[in-house]
Amino acid sequence: MNNDIKEILYSKEDIQAVAQKLGAQITADMKDKNPLVICVLKGAILFMADIVREIDTYCELDFMDVSSYGDATESSGEVKIIKDLDVSVKDRHILIVEDIIDTGRTLERLVELLKHRKAASVKICTLLDKPERRVKSVVPDYVGFEVPNEFVVGYGLDYIGHYRNLPYVGILKPEVYENN
Ligand code: 5GP
Numbered sequence: 060m061n062n063d064i065k066e067i068l069y070s071k072e073d074i075q076a077v078a079q080k081l082g083a084q085i086t087a088d089m090k091d092k093n094p095l096v097i098c099v100l101k102g103a104i105l106f107m108a109d110i111v112r113e114i115d116t117y118c119e120l121d122f123m124d125v126s127s128y129g130d131a132t133e134s135s136g137e138v139k140i141i142k143d144l145d146v147s148v149k150d151r152h153i154l155i156v157e158d159i160i161d162t163g164r165t166l167e168r169l170v171e172l173l174k175h176r177k178a179a180s181v182k183i184c185t186l187l188d189k190p191e192r193r194v195k196s197v198v199p200d201y202v203g204f205e206v207p208n209e210f211v212v213g214y215g216l217d218y219i220g221h222y223r224n225l226p227y228v229g230i231l232k233p234e235v236y237e238n239n
């Protein structure tokens with residue numbers, strides 16, 4: 060599995076340090092707001108676990124699964140809800156936790172939905188941001204790292220279901236997906 064990686068970009072330690080920094084900002088911004096922290100499954104689960112442990116105030120957690128990619132490396136533009144939230148977002152302050160923002164299509168759709176459901180506010184925290192690829196004007200409030208325009212895996216991010224368990228973010232060797 061490690062042989063499929065061209066280059067390691069961020070180690071577990073790098074990610075934990077950035078989660079600590081972002082968690083402190085989120086704590087300051089959302090103290091006394093009892094935020095509902097929404098993890099976008101499945102890619103954000105590892106980062107979610109890091110971030111919520113750095114939020115030093117009352118908050119609640121929920122999970123949502125949306126599909127935008129299927130099994131390919133390119134966004135289809137279609138976003139489908141696979142698993143919806145368990146709790147109501149009405150009048151709640153929301154923090155969405157994402158693995159990566161690429162074209163912005165997934166997040167745009169999600170923010171629209173939460174506002175339609177009358178959330179009081181919606182903020183976005185993403186481990187990775189690929190601003191070069193943006194086609195929708197989504198601006199995250201908290202960003203771990205900006206990544207170059209390459210297909211990355213690990214620390215929750217997959218290629219056809221694999222690599223989520225890698226304890227780092229790395230660039231997948233193009234021959235791995237070109238041979239498929
Ligand atoms: P967007 O809707 O912003 O184009 O794409 C968001 C989703 O596409 C992410 O949550 C992630 O699942 C997937 N994605 C985008 N870029 C990458 C990438 O470089 N690697 C992986 N593994 N997934 C990506």
Ligand code: MG
Nearest residue numbers: 099102158159
């Ligand atoms: Mg995602």
Ligand code: MG
Nearest residue numbers: 102128217218
């Ligand atoms: Mg994926």
